[in-house]
Amino acid sequence: MTVEIFPSAGDFQDSIMSDLSFKTGLQNGSNVAIIKNLLTTAETLRCVRLHQALAIEGDQGWASVRRGCRDNYREIKHNPLSKVDQFCSRSIFFEWNSCIKKITDAVSKITGIKGILEGDGFVEKNDHFFQAAISCYPVGGGMMAPHIDPLDTFFGLHVIVNLSTRGDDFIEGGLKVKSNESDDFIDIEKYWRSGDAIVFNASAVLHSVEPIDAAEPSLGFLRGRYSLSVTMNRFQDIN
Numbered sequence: 001m002t003v004e005i006f007p008s009a010g011d012f013q014d015s016i017m018s019d020l021s022f023k024t025g026l027q028n029g030s031n032v033a034i035i036k037n038l039l040t041t042a043e044t045l046r047c048v049r050l051h052q053a054l055a056i057e058g059d060q061g062w063a064s065v066r067r068g069c070r071d072n073y074r075e076i077k078h079n080p081l082s083k084v085d086q087f088c089s090r091s092i093f094f095e096w097n098s099c100i101k102k103i104t105d106a107v108s109k110i111t112g113i114k115g116i117l118e119g120d121g122f123v124e125k126n127d128h129f130f131q132a133a134i135s136c137y138p139v140g141g142g143m144m145a146p147h148i149d150p151l152d153t154f155f156g157l158h159v160i161v162n163l164s165t166r167g168d169d170f171i172e173g174g175l176k177v178k179s180n181e182s183d184d185f186i187d188i189e190k191y192w193r194s195g196d197a198i199v200f201n202a203s204a205v206l207h208s209v210e211p212i213d214a215a216e217p218s219l220g221f222l223r224g225r226y227s228l229s230v231t232m233n234r235f236q237d238i239n
C-alpha cells in the first residue's frame with residue numbers, strides 16, 4: 001500500500017481527473033490519499049468547540065443522548081449496533097440539523113471531495129442522506145479496534161479530517177491502516193496534522209485508532225484526538 005500526499009484539494013482533483021489508476025488504487029484499497037490543509041485552523045477549532053459545547057449543554061450532561069434523527073445525538077457508550085470495540089465520544093449530525101450550520105464550511109469541503117470522487121451519482125442519490133460525525137478519542141486510552149466497515153454502510157470512499165496534531169494534542173496512538181497485501185499497519189499520524197484529510201476505502205482497508213496516550217491519566221472525555229467525518233448513508237439505516 002502507498003500513501004500519496006497532496007498539497008491541496010486542487011492537486012487531489014487533478015490526479016483524479018488525469019490518472020485513472022490512482023482512483024482505481026483508492027477504490028481497491030491498494031493506496032490511500034492524504035490531502036493537506038483541507039480545513040483552516042478556524043474551521044477545525046469550530047468543530048472541536050461544537051463537540052465540547054454539546055457535551056456540557058443540556059440537563060443530562062455528557063452521556064448517551066439520542067434525540068432522534070430530527071436532531072443530533074451524542075454518545076460515549078459503545079453503540080450496541082456496532083461490533084467494533086471502541087472508546088470515544090461522538091457528536092453526530094444529520095444534514096437537516098441546525099447544529100450543522102456552525103460547521104457548514106468544513107462539511108461542504110468534505111462533501112466537495114466526495115463529489116470529485118463519485119461525480120453526479122453522489123449528489124443525485126435521493127435515498128441517501130449526509131451524516132457528519134465529530135469524534136474525540138480521549139487521552140487515557142481512547143481507541144477503536146481494527147475493523148473494516150461493511151460495504152453497504154455508507155456510499156463512496158471514506159473521507160476523514162484530522163482535527164488534532166500528534167505531538168501537540170496527544171503523544172502517542174492514532175489512526176493506522178493496513179492493506180490486504182501485507183501484515184504491516186501504516187501509522188497515518190506520521191503523515192498528517194490538524195486540518196489534513198485522508199481518503200480511503202473503509203470497506204477494503206483494515207483501519208484502527210490505536211490507544212491515545214494509554215499510559216497517561218484520563219483528562220476527561222473532551223481532551224484528546226479529534227476527527228471529523230462525513231458519510232452518505234441510507235435512510236433505512238436510521239429507522
Ligand SMILES: [Fe+2]
Binds near residue numbers: 148
Ligand atoms: Fe471504520
